[in-house]
Amino acid sequence: MKTYYYPIVSTLLFVLSVIAFSDNLFTDVGQKSNSDPKFIVHGLFMFAWFGTFVAQSYFIARKKYAVHMKWGKVGFVLAIGVFLSTLYVFIAIFKGWDAMEPFVKANRLLMVSFATFILLAYLYRKDRIKHKRFIFWAIVLPIEPIMGRVSEVFQVDNWQLFYILVWHAFFLSFFVYDWQSLKRIHPISWLAVGWFYITWAIAIYS
Template identity: 45%
Template structure:
């Protein structure tokens, strides 16, 4: 049996991330377009940059899979510019909404700590674009760092929409809170684990980028939950 190409994992995961991001923000995009955040410039700009990032991520991964490397390199410039937009727009929202570390929920703390990691990963990926093994892992680890808002908002359409009506007698507020935390951290950590398993299968060891990214994510979770 032939081995799948090394680009298959990144192609599949990138498309999955794009689909999840669209579903997570489907209310903004389709079902509740009149909500206040849709008329707030800072959220509009941030949302457009975020969507553009996931679209480009899926496009770039599939261009590599189909060996269209020249177009991949050209679009890389656009992806880098979009990444700057994601970073700056997210930072602006953090500054505007800042209410002190002690007043933030753990998931919000995690998002703040992971933003510099995203920016650093993209910067290093640009500098190491000639080394594909480092480049692609840096891009995906950086993207995984920014998944907080997606996994937060995907819980309702993917879990609550069917679980609450189906288990209405069991689904108390406490159960919902526990289920949310398990889903949030479990699904988020699952993306890091998937890259870990990919490394084991493809190269027989854990790549330094994967190891560093998983370690930083674990530390951020601990700090954000217990500080």
Template identity: 40%
Template structure:
């Protein structure tokens, strides 16, 4: 596997980018509009803390890999897996308490379909944790599937139109992952292109 600055730091950089976008996306909850209704819901606060914990786990774990601290990565991986379970439980609880599937806008329907796929690839990531390529690709393919809430709010809180800009940013993140694989392995892994096909297919179905 070819290593250069891009490939050595890619997953760490992607994790930081997701974390920064998350901070901006939910800055209204934390700073500019702290009295909004969702902030009075204890479960929404817990859900937000779990999601931020997950993005922090990604930063810590990808930094361990970047610095070749494999032992620390494995030790902290147990904590990450537990947080991932709580994250999926909280997402599914929100879906259970939310509107019926037929009443959701198209992106809401897509998110409902992406969540079980996210759960499945995280399970595969855990089962394939001894294979670094599969482990990373399963985790980050799942992450890219579920970025719509972050990207839409990220654009909105920057005064940008999510309808016009969220998808191009999303597409750019997918392309950056493809570029990483092509540079490092000289080919495109099936997990990545099948994940992208599934991503596009879901939006075609629900649109």
């Protein structure tokens, strides 16, 4: 599990993202959003970021540490692009906090944690334990857009339950990974899950 957890999770997230946006990529390429620059730029950054995450996971699994460090700089730049392009989409589409649905509010707050955790991952890039945990939680917390699109593809009736199950499956799997590798749940993991619940409380009740 120590060796293959990240390659498996990164590949799964990449596959889910492809399924989520399969209409844009394969089945409905003529849709309006495919000719909208802000969505094109955002989509390119997202797929490049997820692709880099997958590659980075396999580099570590194969002990290609020098390559991992080299591509880490590329990944950091792509992460900045993901954050800025997402922020622009939020500003362009959603006019004010009160006009947002709870899941949109949660997405906006979780993108803040994405930026924060990515920055911390970069600053702690020489600390293997902290670095990989900041990366994981940066990616897993703001996956609602992917889950939403996947639930539409598979015509899931109870999308709220689907969200809960998918998110908590990732949370539980990482807690198991923490325990297998450290014999404890790392404070970063507790912090990330705590922030997740706080985010949704703010989104629902604000």
